[in-house]
Amino acid sequence: MKKLINSPERVIADALRGVEAADERVRVDHTNRVILRADPKAQGKVALVSGGGSGHEPLHGGYVGHGMLDAACVGEVFTSPTPDQILAATTEVDRGAGVLHIVKNYTGDVMNFEMGAELATDLGVDVRTVVIADDVAVEDSTYTAGRRGVAGTVVVEKVVGAAAEEGMGLGEAAALAQRVADSTRSMGMALTSCTVPAAGRPTFDLPEDEMEIGIGIHGEPGRHREPLTDAADVARQLVEPILADLDFADADTILLVNGMGATPLIELHILFGEVMALLEAAGVRVARRLVGNYATSLDMAGASVTLARADAEILRLFDAPVNTAGLRWGA
Amino acid sequence: MKKLINSPERVIADALRGVEAADERVRVDHTNRVILRADPKAQGKVALVSGGGSGHEPLHGGYVGHGMLDAACVGEVFTSPTPDQILAATTEVDRGAGVLHIVKNYTGDVMNFEMGAELATDLGVDVRTVVIADDVAVEDSTYTAGRRGVAGTVVVEKVVGAAAEEGMGLGEAAALAQRVADSTRSMGMALTSCTVPAAGRPTFDLPEDEMEIGIGIHGEPGRHREPLTDAADVARQLVEPILADLDFADADTILLVNGMGATPLIELHILFGEVMALLEAAGVRVARRLVGNYATSLDMAGASVTLARADAEILRLFDAPVNTAGLRWGA
Amino acid sequence: MITTALVSAWIARFGEIIEDRADYLTKLDSPIGDADHGANMLRGMTAAVPAAENAPTIDAQLKAVGMAMLSKVGGTSGPLYGTLFLKAAMTLGQRAEVAPSEFAAALRTGADALAFRGKAEPGDKTMVDALAPAVAALESHVAEDFAAAAEAAHRAADEGRAATTDMVARKGRASYLGERSVGHTDPGATSATYLFQALAEVSR
Amino acid sequence: MITTALVSAWIARFGEIIEDRADYLTKLDSPIGDADHGANMLRGMTAAVPAAENAPTIDAQLKAVGMAMLSKVGGTSGPLYGTLFLKAAMTLGQRAEVAPSEFAAALRTGADALAFRGKAEPGDKTMVDALAPAVAALESHVAEDFAAAAEAAHRAADEGRAATTDMVARKGRASYLGERSVGHTDPGATSATYLFQALAEVSR
Ligand SMILES: Nc1ncnc2c1ncn2[C@@H]1O[C@H](COP(=O)(O)OP(=O)(O)O)[C@@H](O)[C@H]1O
Ligand SMILES: Nc1ncnc2c1ncn2[C@@H]1O[C@H](COP(=O)(O)OP(=O)(O)O)[C@@H](O)[C@H]1O
Ligand SMILES: [Mg+2]
Ligand SMILES: [Mg+2]
Ligand SMILES: [Mg+2]
Ligand SMILES: [Mg+2]
Structure with missing residues (x-):
C-alpha cells in the first residue's frame, strides 16, 4: 500500500487538520469530526447537513460553504459517521428553521442518520431527511438494500443548497431534494480497486486486462467484469443503463462525468467527449456540464456518469452562486 | 496499461473533443491543437499564450479563460507543441498589444516556443517570453538543462493573467512574470510512475516500498529513491529544499500543495496539514492556499509543494477574478 | 450469578479476539x-x-459498551451492536449481579432490537x-448451567455463521x-460468533 | 550522383527502421x-x-522532411531534426541531382546547425x-565512393551512439x-544512428 499518510489510524484526524489549514471557508469541530461553515448562515434559514464515510473527497466536506452545505459529518474511511456526530452537526447548524439531512443510501448511513435525527428531534430540532439512491448499477428490489447513493448527491446538495440560501422552507426544501434525487441517475466503472488504508491491500483484484462495470464508490463489486475495452465502449456501458432507467428526453439535463480519484483529467475529457456524442445521438439536451473528481473512491481508477433531469427551477438553482472548495462559481 | 482512452494515437484529438464539449469558456482549434477563449480579450490588451506537452491537465488548457490564459498550445503527451502551433495561437490571440509566452523550462519547450516566437515576430507580433524554472529538485548548473518548470507555472499564469486583464503593457507584464517566476519554488515526489499511453508501460519501476523524491512532472527521475516513509517526513523532504533555496521569511507567500494525478484529495489534505505545520515552525507566512490537482503527471501518484513569495501587488492580482475550468473565483 | 467481573472479562475477551481477528x-x-x-x-472495542x-x-x-459501539464505530455494525447492548442494558435494573436467566433474556431482547433496527431476518x-x-440457545440452556449454555450459544452462533456462506x-x-x-462468509456473523466464543470462554 | 530517388529511398528506409524500433x-x-x-x-517520419x-x-x-519533423514531432527532437534537414536543404539549389560531396557538406551544415540550436557539444x-x-566520416570518405562513405558514416554514428552509454x-x-x-544509451543518438544506417543501406 502506497499512501501519503502518517498511519492508517490517523488518516481522518490528519486530513481534518489539513482541511482546516487549507480552506478558509470552513472550521472543523475536531471532537465531533464535523466540517462547518466558518461564517454560519443567517437565523431563520434551513440548514443542510450531509456526511458519510471518508474517502469520497471532495464529497462532502468540500461542499461546505455558501450556497451548499452547512455541515458535513466525517466518518472513518468508507464508514458512516455516528449518531452523535450527526447530532452535534445538526444542533450546531440549526438556525431555527430546521435541518435537512442528505443521506446516501447505505444501510449504515441510513441507520446512523436516523438515530442522529431522532436524537436531534428529541432536542427540538425540526429534521427532515432525503435519501439519495441514484446508482442504476444496483437493482432496486426488496431483495437488496436498494440503490446506492453516489455522485448524483453532488447535484442534490448544490441545488437544494441554493434553495436554502434563498430562504426556502424545510418542507419545500425536502420535497425539492426528493424531486432532484428522483430525477438523477448514475452509473460507474473501475479500472482498478481502491485500497482502504486500514485494510492495507486492494479491496478487490482486477486483472490487468479487465474492468468492472457498475462499481460502487466503496469498491463494492459491480454488475459484471469484462475485458478492458475503449472509452467509446465504456461511455456506452455507462450511458445506456441510465437512459434505460429514466426518460431523459424532452428535458434539460445536468451532466457530470466524475473521476473515481486516480483517473487523470485527460481521460475524463476523453470519456466526456464520448458521453456527449451518445447523448446527442439519443436526443438528450445537456444544459450544464461538470467534469472532474467530485465524488471519489480513494485511489480507485475509474469514472462515473451522472445525468439529472432539470427543469427551469433546478437549472436556476444550479446556476446560483456557490463558494465551496469543491464547487465554486458566481462568488 | 489501464486507461480510459480509445487508442494511444487518438488521445489528444479525443481529449480536445471532450474539452470542447465540456467547457463553454473555450473553443478549440482542432487543426492547430490550440485551446482558445470562446470570448476573446478586448483589443489593446496583452495576450498570454502557454502550452506544453499534454498529461499535466488542467495545466495549461484548463487555465484558458478570463483572468488567466488566452490560449494554450496542446502538444502530444509529454511532448512540447510545435512552432506552427505556437505561431497559430500567438497570431490568433494578439490584440495589438503583444503576446507573452509562458514556457516551462524544458529543452523542447524552449526551442519550440523560440521558433514559434521567431515566426510570429516575422509576422509583426510583439512577443516576449518568460521561462519558468521553479523545480528545486534539479541543480541549476551549466552541466544540466537547468531547472524544470513545474507547478509554480500556475501561480505565474494566474498573477500575470490578472495583470494583462487590467491592461498592463507587454514589457511590464513580462517583467512581472519574471518576478513571480523568480519568487517561486517547487519540489515534488512520486509514489508510483506514470504511464505514457504510447509507451504502454510505466516510465520507471518503483518498488512497492519505495518513493522517489524530486520527481519531474514527466516521470523524470528525481534526486533520489528511498524507502516509503510517512506524510510528515515527505512534507519535510519537500519543504526543506524549498526553504533552503530561497528566503521566504518576512514575506507573504502563496502555498500550493499539488497532486500528481492519482493521489486522492484526502492524502493531499494530510500532506497540506504537515506542510503548514512546517512552514509555521519556520516562520513562513502563508497568505493564500491551494490544494488539489493543478499540474499533474498523467496517472502518477505523488505530490508537490510550491511556495511563492508574494508582495501586495502579487497578492492583489492573485485574488483578482478568474474564470477557468481549473481555477475560478470572483466570477 | 452473572457478576460485573464476568461481564468485564467477557467484554475484555471479546476485545482480544477482535484485535486478533481484525484483519x-x-x-x-x-x-x-x-x-x-x-x-x-x-x-469500537478499544473504547x-x-x-x-x-x-x-x-x-x-x-x-457503556453500547454507547462505545454507537459513538465509535459508525457504519452498519455500529448502530447494530450499539442497539444490541443498549436494549439489553435497559431490561436490567441497576444491579451488580443478575441471574443467568435474566442475563440471557436481556441478550435476547437486545438481539431482537438489533434485527428490528436492521430489518433483517434469519x-x-x-x-x-x-x-x-x-x-435462542442461551435462553433454552440457561436453566441447566450457564457455562454449558454459553457453550451451546457459541456452537449455535458458529453454525449460523457457517451457514451464511451459502x-x-x-x-x-x-x-x-x-x-x-454466495460462497463468502458474512463478516458481521463472524464477529457476532466471537461475542459468544468470548462468553463461553470466560464462563468455563 | 545523389538523386531524388536515392533520397526518397533513404527517408523511406529511415521511416521503416523507426517504425521497427519505435518501442x-x-x-x-x-x-x-x-x-x-x-x-x-x-x-514525424509518418509525415x-x-x-x-x-x-x-x-x-x-x-x-519537406524538415518541415514534417518541425510541425509533427514537437519535443526536443522535433526542432533538432527539423533544423538538421531544413539547414541542409538551404545549402542545395533546386536540383534533382547533387554531387556526393555537396550532399555530404549539406548534411554537415545541417548537423552543425542542429548542435548550435541545441547548444550541445560532443x-x-x-x-x-x-x-x-x-x-565528419561522410565528408572525409565521400571522395572515394559514396557507398563506402555512407558505410563509414554509419559506423562512426554507431560508435558515437555506443559511447553515449558511459x-x-x-x-x-x-x-x-x-x-x-551513466549506463544508459542516449535515445536521440540511437535514432540518429538509424538515419545513417538507412543511408548506408540504400547506397549499397
Ligand atoms: N440490515 C442489516 N441488518 C443486520 N445486519 C446487517 C445489515 N446490513 C449489514 N449487516 C451486517 O453488517 C456487517 C457489515 O458491517 P460493517 O462492515 O462494519 O459495516 P458497513 O457495511 O457499513 O461497512 C455485515 O457483514 C452484516 O453482518
Ligand atoms: N540540447 C540538446 N541538443 C541536442 N540534442 C538534444 C538536446 N537535448 C536533448 N537532445 C536529444 O533529444 C533526445 C530526446 O528526444 P525526445 O525524447 O524526442 O524529446 P524530449 O526530451 O523533449 O521528450 C535525447 O535523447 C537527446 O539525444
Ligand atoms: Mg463501511
Ligand atoms: Mg517529451
Ligand atoms: Mg464494511
Ligand atoms: Mg523524450
Missing part, C-alpha cells in the same frame, strides 16, 4: 463489502473494554444469522452482489 | 527521459516519408554524439540525472 474480518468484508469490518469493530471495566453495575456495563446473510440462534445476501452491502454473494 | 527508442527514453522518443520519431517522396528536387525533399550525451562523427548527460532531460545517467 480476518476486514478480509471477509472485502469481496462482499467495503473492507472495514475489522477496523470498525476494533475501534468499549475500558468503559465496561469501569462501570459499577451490569446494566451500566452493557450501556437467512438474509447478516449478523442476525449468528445472533438469533445464539441467544446464502444469497438480502441486506447490507453484500446484497448488491445478489447471487454472487 | 525500443521509447524504452531507451524511459530511464533517462520521458518515454516518448519512439512515438515522437514515428509521428516525412510521403512528403519526401512527392518533392521534385533534393532540396525540396530535405525541406560528449554531452545527445544525438550530436552520433551525428557529428557521422557527418557519458554523464549535460543536455536535455537526461541531464537532470547527473551521474545517474
